[in-house]
Amino acid sequence: MYRKILNTMLGRSIRRSLGRFVAIILIIMLGVLAYVGVKGIGPAYTDSATTMVDKQHLADVTVTSTAGLTHSDVRAARQVKGAQVMATKSLFALARTDDSVVAVNGYTNNRQLNRLMLTSGHLPRHANEIVLDARAHDYGHYRLGSTYRFAKTSHLQRRTYRVVGFANSPQFIDSTYNQGNANIGNGQVAYFAYVPARNLDLNVYTSISFYFQGLTHGNSFSDGYKVRAAHKVTLVKHALRGRAATRRRSLIKTATAKVDARLTKAQTALTQLDQAATAGMTTPAMQQQRTTLTAVVAKLQAAKQSVAKQVPTPQFSYTKRSDLSGFADYGESAQRIAAIGNVFPVFFFLIAALITFTTISRMVAEDRSQLGTMKALGYGTAAISRNYFIYALLAAICGTTLGAAIGSELLPRLVIQMSGSNTSIVRTAVINWQWDNIGLALAFALVATVGAVAIAISTELRAKPAELMQPKAPKAGKRILLERITPLWRRLSFNRKVSYRNLFRFKSRMLMTIIGIAGGAGLIVTGFGIRDSINAAGTRQFDDIIRYSAVVTLGDNGTPTTARRVLNKDAHYQRSTTVLSNTVKAQRAGHNVSSISLFVPTKTNNLHGYVNVETTKGDSIKLTARGVVLTQKAATILHAQRGSRVRLKLPNGAHARVRVTGIAQNYTGHFAYMTRAAYRAAFGHRARTNALLVRTSTQTTKQRRHLSERLLRDGGAINTSYADDQRTTIQQMSSSMDTFIVIIIVLSGLLSFVVLYNLTNINVSERMRELSTIKVLGFYDGEVTMYIVRENIILTIVGILVGFLLGNGLTAFILNQAASAQIIFPLVIHWPGYLLAAVLTAAFTAIVMWVTHRRLQRVDMVEALAARTD
Structure with a gap:
């Protein structure tokens, strides 16, 4: 019988405080949604990509040779145990319409490795059919059925084709990256094409691909896969041992x-x-x-x-998936999201759990009279606490279930689909529920709800029934600091004096409200801060540090004079300086950086105006006759400081131990700077000029492409790398995270709103007798509302200011965790981020106050004075 009575009481309790029950569920839902959803985006990124590339049998290892590969090489490759092997032929050709460089591949069938993913049309079936890269649309008005022509090209038997399909390739996971360099045209491959293999008149293969079923174990970006892939490279090398000599x-x-x-x-x-x-x-x-x-x-x-x-x-070269264009950077983007996911949702959930814990605890405290009555009637502790535990358990389970379902399914899909414009093949999200995260979130939710009931019930039931049935004695008033400033205190109205006294009289309530508001505002600031800081990395790199427009790399027969002869004919050319440009490896105390761009200017001061070599404080660094200047990320990886010695290794194998004379500010990539004297002292030979740093006025993509083509054809250049292309790549990488950042900001705003509503609801419920008293005494509805609103306005302002500080600290911590081996992020939060955080929080406060005002208008004050809560 008593169970029926308790169940009836539980139902009435939920109905009577439905707003509070729903608010608790929403807070838990938002906390779990953020924790599970945001932490699940990184794994969804890698799972989706791995699923697609494995489905298309993307090669784990690819072998190329400077002299091509023969049938004997292919036979030797087939001896590798467990490998699917495919030999392919390819060449570079120029599109007849605009001289774009096209990587032409011989197509055999799509059941082997590196399978194409059609976006429209079909694969080649006849000798005159061609399939184009999906992004070939950017270079011409190509469509299905149109005629495609190559310029005159050796080793290509047919030059005219009919376009029968457009496709993406798993070899180019990210559509924002270039597809490599070529020795024709402007030196950069624009897109790929596939024609029947018999059309390529080559007597050797250009590459041999190896695919090992199940090697990824579900993640192509994990350290475990990289170790396993490296082992397969060893097996491939062993199988091809001696083939170079043969x-x-x-x-x-x-x-x-x-x-x-x-x-x-x-x-x-x-x-x-x-x-x-x-x-x-x-x-x-x-x-x-x-x-x-x-x-x-x-x-x-x-x-x-x-x-x-x-x-x-x-020379045989062995490349892995991580060496493919954009592949490693896609993995780094996933790691960056995962790094943010390891920090942001934890803090988010802590705020949600803290507010939930407070709400449940105060709910129990409000029911002191009911607890005392039940205890007086002879109910035991288990019976008295039963409904509160069920109430808390229902809220925890409902909130966790909704949060886990929405977070696991919605957030990863939304981010991946919205980022689809930057990826060639990852368009469909593959979601594997993170059950460990869901279990942990449920545990946190139970602690915040059931744990709060256990603590509150045990505390309240220590008192005697008669004591519980009496309202809790109000806290004694005290003079506050403001009262001691007599001239100011006298000028305050009665209502303001009451509000200020109440603020400091209930310090726990004030502190909890400030924490809740600061947490919400701080999370909003963090969302904007992450976005601004990621964007600032590229802006500062290419506006403040890199001042040159392009690096022109010269061939063995090229000279600065021949290159400048071409440059001088270009209307956008301004000036240039000569340097040695090389890629070196660095090592120190077991730490390695495999790719550092080394610049050695012909004259010591020649970098001025092309590269700003400065410390993180903005002080200029002078290149000296001994030693090397490293950029900050490389120095961090090497654990090097000014005065440390690092081992530099050139591509030809020459190496030297060099003292670090300075640490230069830098945000993307790794750079090193030396004088010619320092280079000669380190490596024993003079630095041979092989590149020009070029400054130009603003150019269009087409103008840059044409200049590269002329430099390659007439200027003795083998490659021209533009800073604007690198800037665009970084901007597109940043834009791929825009959806993720928007989700963070929206979730933070929702949490801020729900927290404000809940805390205000608690405040009003606890003070209903007080509010009823002043209304009975003749206060108007607006004055009664302002009695609460005035306190909330002050706490909101303080909370927003604390939130600004909190947002800065949290953003800095997240950026430090999100930095990769190639990129670091400056802490930048532009004023709109602070403004919007403040405006949103203020708007939420206004909405909550309006709802509170409407609620106070409907309250029966006589009933409230009878010590019955709403």
Whole structure:
């Protein structure tokens, strides 16, 4: 019977305080949604990409050679255990319409490796059909059925095709990245194309791809996969061991074929003369002929040896998925999101849990009279606390279920789909529920609800029934600091004096409200701060540090004079300086940085106006005759400081230990700067000028492409790298996180609103007798509302200011966690972030106050004075 009574009481309690019950569920839901959803976005990123690239059998390892790959190489590759192997042919060609560089691949069938993903049309079926990269639309008005023409190209049997399809390739996971360099056109591949393999007139393969089923274990970006892939590279190298030497012998044989034929003929004639001499049939003419043939044989043998020496040993290169264009950066974006997800939702959930804990505790405290009555009637502790535990448990389960479902399914899908414009293949989200995070979130929710009931009930039930049935004695008033400032206190109205006294009289309520408001405002500021800081990394890098427009890399036959001859003909060219540009490796105390761009100016001060080499404080760093200047991220990875020694290794294997003379500010990539004297002292040879840093006025993409083409054709350049292209890439990387940042801001705003509503609701419920008293005494409705609002306005202002400080600290911590091996983020929060955080919080306060005003208008004051709560 008593269970029925308790159930009835539970139902009435939920109905009577439905707003509070819903608010608790919403707070828990938002906390779980943020915790599970935001933490799940990073794994969803990697799971979605891994699922797609595994489905398309993206190669785990790819082998290329400077001399091409033969059938014998393919047979050797097929000996690798557990590998699916595919050999492909490809070449570079120019589109006839605009001279864009196209990577033309030979298509066999789409059931092998690196399978294409059609966006429209079908794959090539006949010799005259071609499939284009989906982004070829950016370079021409191509459509299905249109005619596509290549410029005259060797090794391509057919130049005119019919477009039958558009596709994406798993080899280019990110559509914002270039597809490599070429030795024709402007030097940069614009897009790829696939034609039937028989159209490529090549006698060797350009690459051999290896795919190992199940090697990823579900994550192509994990450290475990990288270790396993490195082991497979070792197996591939073992299978191809000795192939370089064999290939060189084959190349020598081909190169010396004509010499060998002449040599064989001469040696045969010489042998015949020797046989005649042995038989006693020699003559003076035959002796002269023998002398001549002997000289010819010696000359031919010398020529053969000379040709053989000129044939280099082919160099085999082994690349993994992480080496593909944009692949590692996609993984870093996922890691960056995961890093934010490891900090932001935890703090978010702590705020939600704290407010929930406070709400539940105060709910129990409000029911003192009911607790005392039940205790007096003989109900035990278990029966008295039963309904509160069920109430808390229902709120926790409902909130966790809704938060986990919405967070797991909605947030990752939304971010991935909204970021689809920057990815070529990751368009469909693959969601694997993070059950460990959900379990942890449920545990936190239970602590914040059921745990709060356990503590509050045990505290209240220590009192006797008669004591519980009496209202709690009001807290004694005290003089506050403001009262001691007599001139100011006298000028305050009665209502203001009461409000200020109440603020400091109930310090726990004041502190909890400030924490709730500061938490919401701080999270909003953090959302804007993350966005501003990520954008600032690229802006500061290419506006404040990198001042050159392009780096023109010269070939062996190129000179600064020939390059400048071309540059001078360009209307946008301003000036340039010569440097040694190289990529070096650095090592110190077991720490490594594999790729650092080294600049050695021809003259010590030549970097001025092209690169700002400054400390993080903005002080200029002078390059000295000894040592090297490193940029800050490289120095951090190497655990190097000014005065430390690092080991630098050049691509040719030369290495030297060099003292660090300065740490330069930098945000993306790694750079090192040395003088020519320092370079010579370190490596024992002079720095050979091989590049120009070029400054130009603003150019369009088409103008940059045409200048690159002229430099490649007439200026002795082998590559032109534009700072604007790098800036665009970073901006697009940043834009891929915009949806993620918007979600953070929206969630923070919702939490702020719900927290404000809940705290105000608690405040009003606890003070209903007080509010009823002043209304009975003749206060108007507006004055009664202002009795609460005035306090809330003050607490909101204080909370917003504290939230600004909190937002700065939290943003700095998150940015430190989100920094990758290649990029760091400055702490930047622009004023609109602070303004919007303040405006949103103030708007939420206004809405809550309006709702409170409407509620106070409907309250029966006589009933409230009878010690019954709303």
